[in-house]
Amino acid sequence: MIVTRFKDKDKVLETLRGFKKIAILGCNICSAECGTSGKEVLEDYSNFLREKGFDVVANILIEGMCNTLLVKKDIKKLKDIDYDIILVFSCGAGTQVTCLYTKKPVFTSLDTVYLAQRQRVGQFEESCIMCGDCVLNKTMGICPRTQCSKGIANGPCGGSLNGKCEVDENKDCAWIKIYEKLEKNESIRNIEKSYKPLKNINELKPRKDKV
Amino acid sequence: MSILKEIILSGKKVLTAELFAPKGIDMTLISKKVELLKHYIHAFNVTDNQRATMRVSSLGLCAWIQNNFNVETVFQLNCRDRNRIALQSDLLAASLLGIKNVLVITGDHPSVGDHDFAKAVYDMDSVQLLHTISGLKKGVDFSGNELKGNPDIFVGATANPAARPLRPHLIKFGKKVHAGAEFFQTQVVFDTDKYIEFAKQANEYNIPIIAGISLIKNVKFAHFINKSVPGLNVPEETIKRLSQSEDYKEERVKIACEIIEKLKPYVAGFHFMAFGLEREIPQIIEKTKI
Ligand code: SF4
Ligand code: SF4
Numbered sequence: 001m002i003v004t005r006f007k008d009k010d011k012v013l014e015t016l017r018g019f020k021k022i023a024i025l026g027c028n029i030c031s032a033e034c035g036t037s038g039k040e041v042l043e044d045y046s047n048f049l050r051e052k053g054f055d056v057v058a059n060i061l062i063e064g065m066c067n068t069l070l071v072k073k074d075i076k077k078l079k080d081i082d083y084d085i086i087l088v089f090s091c092g093a094g095t096q097v098t099c100l101y102t103k104k105p106v107f108t109s110l111d112t113v114y115l116a117q118r119q120r121v122g123q124f125e126e127s128c129i130m131c132g133d134c135v136l137n138k139t140m141g142i143c144p145r146t147q148c149s150k151g152i153a154n155g156p157c158g159g160s161l162n163g164k165c166e167v168d169e170n171k172d173c174a175w176i177k178i179y180e181k182l183e184k185n186e187s188i189r190n191i192e193k194s195y196k197p198l199k200n201i202n203e204l205k206p207r208k209d210k211v
Numbered sequence: 212m213s214i215l216k217e218i219i220l221s222g223k224k225v226l227t228a229e230l231f232a233p234k235g236i237d238m239t240l241i242s243k244k245v246e247l248l249k250h251y252i253h254a255f256n257v258t259d260n261q262r263a264t265m266r267v268s269s270l271g272l273c274a275w276i277q278n279n280f281n282v283e284t285v286f287q288l289n290c291r292d293r294n295r296i297a298l299q300s301d302l303l304a305a306s307l308l309g310i311k312n313v314l315v316i317t318g319d320h321p322s323v324g325d326h327d328f329a330k331a332v333y334d335m336d337s338v339q340l341l342h343t344i345s346g347l348k349k350g351v352d353f354s355g356n357e358l359k360g361n362p363d364i365f366v367g368a369t370a371n372p373a374a375r376p377l378r379p380h381l382i383k384f385g386k387k388v389h390a391g392a393e394f395f396q397t398q399v400v401f402d403t404d405k406y407i408e409f410a411k412q413a414n415e416y417n418i419p420i421i422a423g424i425s426l427i428k429n430v431k432f433a434h435f436i437n438k439s440v441p442g443l444n445v446p447e448e449t450i451k452r453l454s455q456s457e458d459y460k461e462e463r464v465k466i467a468c469e470i471i472e473k474l475k476p477y478v479a480g481f482h483f484m485a486f487g488l489e490r491e492i493p494q495i496i497e498k499t500k501i
Contacts, residue, residue, distance in 0.1 A: 149320050149322070150291075150317060150320055150331065150333045150336070151333055152290075152317065152333055152336035153336055153339070154336050154337070154338035154339065154383060154386055155336075155379075155383070156374070156379055156380060156383065157317040157336075157337075158316070158317065158369055158370070158371045158374070158398060158441070158442050159317075159319065159320070159441030159442045160371075160374055160380075160442065161371075161373070161374055161375075161441070161442050161443075161444065162375055163375075163376070166319065166320060166323065166441030166442060167320045167322050167323060167441075175379060176376065176379060179376070179378070179379035179382075180376075183378075188382070191379075191382060192382055192385070192386070193386075194338050194339070194342065194386050194389070194390060195338075195339075196339065197295060197334060197335045197336075197339050197353075198334075
């Protein structure tokens with residue numbers, strides 16, 4: 001899932017200055033999962049905006065705002081509503097999708113941060129930087145691009161001491177973890193060869209796929 | 212050929228000293244250090260934004276020192292601040308400026324330095340950079356394009372003999388050798404037993420290793436190192452010796468000399484990281500007759 005965080009409310013208010021009628025769209029998948037969208041969150045935020053003098057004229061929850069078809073369908077609910085702007089509660093993809101289907105300004109209340117595993121309710125950890133050259137098959141499922149602070153492909157670095165990472169003595173060194181797991185599985189040879197620098201992460205953006 | 216390489220090949224112990232690049236362009240202190248040490252050591256090794264704090268670049272300072280003092284330098288090149296284009300182009304520039312030695316380092320993470328949110332590049336890691344340098348020396352860049360005029364570089368890499376578990380670090384050591392490292396310079400050695408355990412295995416690669424030697428100013432400084440220098444650890448015993456000795460200044464020189472004596476059979480030379488105590492290096496060199 002994609003983790004999002006709330007922007008500072010004062011910053012959002014600053015963005016909204018000069019507008020009056022606000023339509024709210026929120027994603028009911030990832031953002032709802034990490035507490036930055038969902039029914040209650042949107043209601044609370046609507047009340048907050050009303051207190052600040054805005055008119056919240058619509059409040060719509062969509063089952064996945066990165067999905068153009070769904071947004072296109074649900075945004076039709078705004079057809080007969082008079083609004084100045086749309087305020088979105090989703091990842092950056094959802095905000096950009098919304099822009100495709102309205103001529104009015106679209107703003108987001110969230111910052112999009114990373115691709116995560118959900119460890120339990122409300123607890124997430126980054127797991128993949130979407131490097132495009134996945135090495136998990138060689139590293140026993142431990143992602144060095146994400147788990148190693150430097151994201152290096154031939155670790156450990158010189159700062160690794162007693163299994164801990166140089167940036168934080170409470171953080172395990174990813175490369176020692178990889179080494180230990182490979183050793184247990186008699187696959188040390190996987191890290192005896194040198195890995196080449198990443199290629200696909202530097203592809204021309206935006207990247208596109210058609211399947 | 213680089214003097215460093217010549218001495219190593221001759222079998223004599225090579226001696227180098229680290230210079231911390233200053234923050235700003237006031238070169239008074241650096242000049243004093245170079246003047247003080249240039250008759251005792253073979254080359255000055257200049258740090259490259261060490262601990263991720265912004266300073267004069269290693270490349271610039273190496274060239275400045277070579278021009279002004281007529282001594283050889285070692286250009287430290289970190290992978291943190293440059294992508295593959297900048298790494299190679301700085302290497303060519305170094306060669307053009309007459310810098311013959313390069314020490315490849317990964318580079319401390321920006322979060323430990325003074326520009327917390329700087330973009331950490333790590334487009335290449337140290338192993339990949341060594342491979343790339345091997346290519347440049349043969350006249351081809353990373354993408355396989357031909358160079359007009361190959362750089363002449365004596366290239367080294369780093370190792371931390373105290374890092375445990377040792378095996379993954381030795382695997383990486385082997386990768387660096389395979390990638391073209393011609394010498395190694397180690398992190399400061401405080402624990403000689405750990406060093407010897409490391410050297411016995413690393414020396415199988417038959418590659419010159421220059422051991423890092425440091426002077427620990429005082430007990431406070433030892434605690435600072437343990438707390439804030441990645442990968443370094445002053446043993447409790449050393450701290451105890453320093454705190455219990457009558458003359459800690461004499462004691463710290465004695466400690467350094469003892470370490471050198473113990474390491475002599477295992478190393479190609481010594482690299483001094485004096486942390487401001489450069490004036491004590493000559494006596495150490497004289498006492499240990501290196
Ligand atoms: S190696 Fe790349 S694709 Fe695989 S999990 Fe890590 S970042 Fe994601
Ligand atoms: S200590 Fe380990 S996890 Fe941390 S940056 Fe170095 S190699 Fe990566």
